[in-house]
Amino acid sequence: MLKPAAPAAAARAAARIVSVEPRLLEVVRLGHPVLRSVAEPVPEEWFATGRLEKLGRDLIRTMLEEDGVGLAAPQVAEELRLFAYWLPVHDGEAEIEPTIVVNPEIRVVDPVLEEGWEGCLSIPGLRGVVPRARRIKVRGRTVDGEALSLTADGFHARVIQHEFDHLDGVVFLDRMTSTRSLTFEEEWERYRVTDPEPDDD
Numbered sequence: 535m536l537k538p539a540a541p542a543a544a545a546r547a548a549a550r551i552v553s554v555e556p557r558l559l560e561v562v563r564l565g566h567p568v569l570r571s572v573a574e575p576v577p578e579e580w581f582a583t584g585r586l587e588k589l590g591r592d593l594i595r596t597m598l599e600e601d602g603v604g605l606a607a608p609q610v611a612e613e614l615r616l617f618a619y620w621l622p623v624h625d626g627e628a629e630i631e632p633t634i635v636v637n638p639e640i641r642v643v644d645p646v647l648e649e650g651w652e653g654c655l656s657i658p659g660l661r662g663v664v665p666r667a668r669r670i671k672v673r674g675r676t677v678d679g680e681a682l683s684l685t686a687d688g689f690h691a692r693v694i695q696h697e698f699d700h701l702d703g704v705v706f707l708d709r710m711t712s713t714r715s716l717t718f719e720e721e722w723e724r725y726r727v728t729d730p731e732p733d734d735d
């Protein structure tokens with residue numbers, strides 16, 4: 535159902551607000567070629583421009599409205615190396631405010647792999663168990679071009695590795711060691727699947 539038509543003045547005011555507020559972007563789904571492409575580094579001249587800041591804000595708004603914890607630029611059909619993420623309180627870990635990481639590099643600090651459930655806004659409805667490195671170091675830039683450096687563990691490290699993969703055209707399905715855990719979200723909730731099954735392969 536559509537909203538009733540707004541009077542012309544109200545429509546103009548709404549248009550002004552929309553033009554400065556972050557936009558809701560379309561999230562592309564698996565099958566769109568951009569999800570299988572290697573994204574380009576953000577060019578130096580883009581830093582500290584409204585263009586990059588706006589893309590960052592649009593990514594964050596879209597991620598939050600779609601109930602995601604991460605969203606990479608290729609998922610909104612922008613072939614650029616940046617992503618948004620945030621962390622709600624999870625397993626006692628502190629919340630992290632929505633953050634944009636531009637031109638990231640990842641170094642694995644603790645190569646021990648931990649299994650955990652993942653889903654993806656570009657693969658709606660499905661979840662699967664994915665092994666990820668337990669601890670990573672991330673270096674990158676902010677949208678203003680400032681250096682950004684952080685260490686991430688556990689779920690934090692998982693989210694960043696998932697988003698980083700999108701920049702190289704990799705999705706979580708590619709990282710699964712077996713498809714046996716692949717589950718629709720509804721069934722996941724219904725059967726209260728909480729722990730990855732031991733992998734006997």
Ligand code: NI
Pocket residue numbers: 653654655656696700
């Ligand atoms: Ni994803």
